[in-house]
Amino acid sequence: MAEPRVLRIEDAGMLTTVQDLGRPGHAHLGVPRSGAVDPDALRLGNRLVGNPESAAGLETTATGGAFGFAHAVAIAVTGAQCEVRVDGRAVAWGAAVPVPAGSVVRLGRAPSGLRAYLTVSGGITVPPVLGSRATDLLSGLGPAPLRDGDELPVGPPFGEPSGSEAVGRPRPGTVELVLGPRHDWFTERSLRALDGATYEVLPASNRIGVRLGGPAIEWLRPGEELASEPMVLGALQVPPNGQPVVFLHDHPTTGGYPVVAVVRPDDLVVCAQAAPGDRIRFRVR
């Protein structure tokens, strides 16, 4: 008799959500793109277990978590490089690992990087909303953040796990910015200082945005109001206090504060994987 294909949340850790590649294409209706904030890690994890890259997996935060499987699956853990154990036995990170029926997979705290991805052969098959299974913390679309005891359906396997491939690891460091669209809202001095400036990631950061503390980016005309305008992923939005926020995948579709610059797509993962207390250095292109 076949066991039901179910993933049970034994320990959701600090925050665990279902994520796929999100729901782009609905921003004109006020729908955030959502999806994995380190999409390359999710794609890799899906390839490793034989899924299409767009299948849904779990995104854990900082503390990892524990996940039980009633049936035998292949899993992979990617993103933040954490310890992975199956029923207490240490297994490979960044590779497909067979998990026997009735086992518990535990992801440990990551020494570097913030968010790890657990992908499962067959993917997580909660009902999609607007074409995506992703949890959107801003608008509440998709499944709620997971709680201990929750059970999630898992699909039938798509194909053979691919085993392993060369795996990139989260990298700390420098983030390149493209100035604009509203760099003319800021003082020359602030713009010059932004190139090479270092900011600390603040604890209030989340999937909506990475809040940074450091040199204030000064408005040229304090008190001026910007008509609400559309926002993009990676936008460096600057509220009147001058402390910037980097928008991640659950960012609002429109905003009323000027965007001084946009993070280059290849470098956004540095922001997405930065933990509170980490430092980010900007370089202006």
Place this chain on the structure above:
Amino acid sequence: MTGMQVRVVGDHAVLVECAGHDEVAAAYSLLIERRADLDAIDIVPAARTVLLDGLRDARATGDLLRGWPDPAPVTAITGTVVEVPVTYDGDDLDEVARQWDVTTADVVRLHSSTTFTVAFCGFAPGFAYCTGLPADRGVARRAEPRTRVPAGSVALAGEYTAVYPTASPGGWQLIGRTKLELWRPERDDPALLAPGTTVRFVDG
């Protein structure tokens, strides 16, 4: 005449700048019409701008758009028309009447006799900023936002009217409520009030 005013937004997006809501409507309408010539994943209007996002090459699209002629004004009602039945019993009716220096009956009359257009969505999925109020009928927001505004609340703030599609915190002045379902995420067109939609509020 001068072509579109375009700002590059990172590597994969551009922002088209417009003088006001009418110009946004014209630009948005043109961009949607010629969507096949663009490789945008998202085309998003807002108050004074339209964003094209998900482009392969923002600079190339910027150059292309600068060469386009000025968009023709949207003169006729071309989009969908939605009638929203409203019970005008909102907690802030008196406050809006006070701000406009009219009676609450006048507020209801003005709101239900105006033809609105959805200028853009934002704040929450399906939350449509509707323009059409006379220029002298702006509304100041509440000093203290409510922690929970029920779904279906009909509200005013600034130059806009809107209906809260889902329950959420909010600082707009509430003038009534509707039972019409504005947000249906299970549908292919989940928002009843998408940009460009014509909206009429009907008393009763």
